[in-house]
Amino acid sequence: MRSIGILxxxxxxxxxxxxxxDTSPLRFPPxxxxxxxxxxxxxPKYNYAExxxxxxxFYHAQKSGILPYQRLAWRGDSCKVCVGDFGEDLSRGWYExxxxxxxxxxxxxxxxQLAFNIVMFEEAMNSVDELAEGLELIKWGADYLxxxxxxxxxxxxxxxxxxxxxxxxxxxxxxxxxxxxxPEEYEQWVPTGLPHKAYYIxxxxxxxxxxxxxxxxxxxxxxxWRKHNATFADELVDHAKRLxxxxxxxxxxxxxxxxxxxxxxxxxxxxxxxxxxIAWCASWIYAATKEPVWLDTAKKWYMxxxxxxxxxxWDEKGGALHTLxxxxxxxxxxxxxxxxxxNQFLPSPQQIVKFTPRGLAYIEHWGSVGYSGNVAFLMMxxxxxxxxxxxxxxxxTTFAIQQINYALGDYGYSWVVGFGEDYPSKPYxxxxxxxxxxxxxxGKFQDxxxxxxxxxxxxxxxxxxxxxxxxxxxxxxxxxxxTNYEYSEVTQDYNAAWTGAIAGLIDFYGPExxxxxxDCELDLGWTHPNASTPPFWPDDDCYHTCNTGCPRGQxxxxxxxxxxxxxxxxxxxxxxxxPGHGNTRAAAxxxxxxxxxxxxxxxxxxxxxxxxxxxxxxATENNVHNHNPTYDEASSGARHLPIFATLCIxxxxxxxxxx
Numbered sequence: 001m002r003s004i005g006i007l008x009x010x011x012x013x014x015x016x017x018x019x020x021x022d023t024s025p026l027r028f029p030p031x032x033x034x035x036x037x038x039x040x041x042x043x044p045k046y047n048y049a050e051x052x053x054x055x056x057x058f059y060h061a062q063k064s065g066i067l068p069y070q071r072l073a074w075r076g077d078s079c080k081v082c083v084g085d086f087g088e089d090l091s092r093g094w095y096e097x098x099x100x101x102x103x104x105x106x107x108x109x110x111x112x113q114l115a116f117n118i119v120m121f122e123e124a125m126n127s128v129d130e131l132a133e134g135l136e137l138i139k140w141g142a143d144y145l146x147x148x149x150x151x152x153x154x155x156x157x158x159x160x161x162x163x164x165x166x167x168x169x170x171x172x173x174x175x176x177x178x179x180x181x182x183p184e185e186y187e188q189w190v191p192t193g194l195p196h197k198a199y200y201i202x203x204x205x206x207x208x209x210x211x212x213x214x215x216x217x218x219x220x221x222x223x224x225w226r227k228h229n230a231t232f233a234d235e236l237v238d239h240a241k242r243l244x245x246x247x248x249x250x251x252x253x254x255x256x257x258x259x260x261x262x263x264x265x266x267x268x269x270x271x272x273x274x275x276x277x278i279a280w281c282a283s284w285i286y287a288a289t290k291e292p293v294w295l296d297t298a299k300k301w302y303m304x305x306x307x308x309x310x311x312x313x314w315d316e317k318g319g320a321l322h323t324l325x326x327x328x329x330x331x332x333x334x335x336x337x338x339x340x341x342x343n344q345f346l347p348s349p350q351q352i353v354k355f356t357p358r359g360l361a362y363i364e365h366w367g368s369v370g371y372s373g374n375v376a377f378l379m380m381x382x383x384x385x386x387x388x389x390x391x392x393x394x395x396x397t398t399f400a401i402q403q404i405n406y407a408l409g410d411y412g413y414s415w416v417v418g419f420g421e422d423y424p425s426k427p428y429x430x431x432x433x434x435x436x437x438x439x440x441x442x443g444k445f446q447d448x449x450x451x452x453x454x455x456x457x458x459x460x461x462x463x464x465x466x467x468x469x470x471x472x473x474x475x476x477x478x479x480x481x482x483t484n485y486e487y488s489e490v491t492q493d494y495n496a497a498w499t500g501a502i503a504g505l506i507d508f509y510g511p512e513x514x515x516x517x518x519d520c521e522l523d524l525g526w527t528h529p530n531a532s533t534p535p536f537w538p539d540d541d542c543y544h545t546c547n548t549g550c551p552r553g554q555x556x557x558x559x560x561x562x563x564x565x566x567x568x569x570x571x572x573x574x575x576x577x578x579p580g581h582g583n584t585r586a587a588a589x590x591x592x593x594x595x596x597x598x599x600x601x602x603x604x605x606x607x608x609x610x611x612x613x614x615x616x617x618x619a620t621e622n623n624v625h626n627h628n629p630t631y632d633e634a635s636s637g638a639r640h641l642p643i644f645a646t647l648c649i650x651x652x653x654x655x656x657x658x659x
Contacts, residue, residue: 040398043513045408048514049130058465064092073526074435092141096492097489098431103158104265108210111141111217111221117500128511152245158265181449185442203250207257212281219284220284233288286298335386342378347395368471369406369415370494374496381500383396427489428490429460429490430453434449438528455483468495470490518543
């Protein structure tokens with residue numbers, strides 16, 4: 001009995017320990033609070049066109065698939081053999097964070113939100129020559145989602161195998177999270193023999209939230225794409241309606257799935273409900289079609305789902321539903337509920353959201369900047385809908401400006417990689433540290449690669465432009481190191497609404513006050529000795545080059561746009577970028593993968609142990625660290641269970657069993 005008591009005490013003590021690494025030096029200690037209420041500058045304090053350009057660039061760092069062209073020297077083709085059980089091409093889209101996972105709910109929401117940005121601020125984006133980039137990006141996401149919806153009974157809800165964090169490493173369940181190299185070489189490692197496996201939602205294993213979010217994304221994408229390709233837009237709407245039907249015909253959540261893959265997904269991305277996603281999907285179908293039946297359906301589910309919880313994210317849609325439905329209907333109910341939602345953040349008797357001493361709305365400690373950016377987007381979108389001149393809109397734009405400017409440098413530090421004078425040097429991101437063109441520990445045991453990644457004081461080898469880091473502690477203090485991944489992590493969803501909030505500020509201040517930004521002076525890795533030849537951008541491309549004189553706001557500044565709107569010229573266009581290789585690139589873009597493009601090294605390791613810890617490449621002696629192996633501290637995801645919380649659960653469980 002005494003031993004049981006000691007065990008319980010140890011468990012309680014572990015539960016009381018903070019998940020923060022208190023031994024990590026604070027790069028920025030807390031500063032004094034800001035005196036008085038925040039006053040928004042009348043003129044833009046930062047170059048928001050630059051921020052928008054770099055935010056879109058971040059998604060190139062996350063891209064999955066056979067790329068039609070390389071924007072970054074340190075990212076190449078990956079996920080080349082990502083195929084579903086029915087032969088679906090699941091190579092496109094982008095990766096969740098530092099890993100190579102594609103979880104259905106956060107991925108679907110990211111695509112929806114990126115489309116939402118364009119729907120609300122299309123003119124502002126076009127004026128600073130970022131619209132083509134935005135449309136191309138959501139098309140890449142749509143390509144993945146369309147292939148996920150192979151038929152109406154088997155829908156890919158997840159690609160890749162995750163695991164249950166640090167303890168799973170000891171029982172050899174880790175797959176994706178136990179890999180620390182570049183995505184381009186993932187198939188050469190394949191822990192436990194599992195490549196990127198597809199997991200399905202079906203009538204017997206449903207997920208209303210994933211199906212509805214996919215439908216919302218497709219309907220949302222169809223709106224800005226319709227003027228460029230009506231056939232593609234119609235296809236998207238058709239898929240959206242069928243996905244809505246699945247979500248309502250087979251109600252259920254992946255949280256209760258019997259499939260281990262979805263149980264693991266709830267570990268990182270737990271879904272609290274699915275009725276808000278169903279309302280979200282119906283609302284977007286109405287926005288895309290203007291068919292009254294879909295507005296009635298949206299209202300029905302809205303009345304079930306609407307809430308005023310502070311969070312807006314891949315999980316909670318309440319605030320966004322108020323905003324979206326008011327923007328497309330102008331009805332008073334949605335206006336009232338939106339105001340109730342926003343007043344939780346604004347100076348009023350209803351304000352309940354806490355702020356850091358320096359002014360950041362602190363909704364979640366994990367991804368605080370991303371969550372405040374999500375609300376900033378909603379306020380900018382709603383302010384535009386009701387008119388920037390109104391008092392309510394002025395309160396909202398002030399809030400949004402404060403949140404965005406805080407993250408861009410008002411605190412003295414930028415939480416956007418590659419922007420400002422002092423920005424994160426060690427974001428929790430694997431491929432910008434271990435790139436396929438600069439991977440000193442290639443061939444070493446993965447434990448050693450992990451140790452180097454986590455404990456090295458070396459900054460990222462390549463600049464992860466535009467990535468929004470997690471954010472500060474509640475007292476504004478900050479750790480700039482990869483071990484504090486709760487604060488240094490970057491993810492697809494952190495940048496999604498943030499991108500729209502930036503576009504909203506461009507719209508608010510006036511696009512004429514911003515010059516289009518280009519890749520001209522950015523270090524994209526092309527001078528690295530292992531880099532391939534960069535694309536030969538044409539003379540009339542002012543987006544990727546230092547060329548000048550291009551017409552503004554005509555979408556001609558992004559050469560890659562021609563790959564989408566001129567399919568009959570795709571071979572010629574790509575041959576201009578890659579002389580002599582245009583046909584190969586075109587075949588890849590059109591989904592016609594040549595056999596030699598998908599061959600991978602299938603060499604089998606000699607033992608399961610070697611497979612679980614080594615890549616199938618010759619070991620080298622460079623950059624070997626002699627530290628003791630460390631636990632896998634949860635690779636990435638918007639919400640991870642801290643190590644101490646995991647150990648707490650184990651101790652309490654053992655106590656109950658022993659008692």
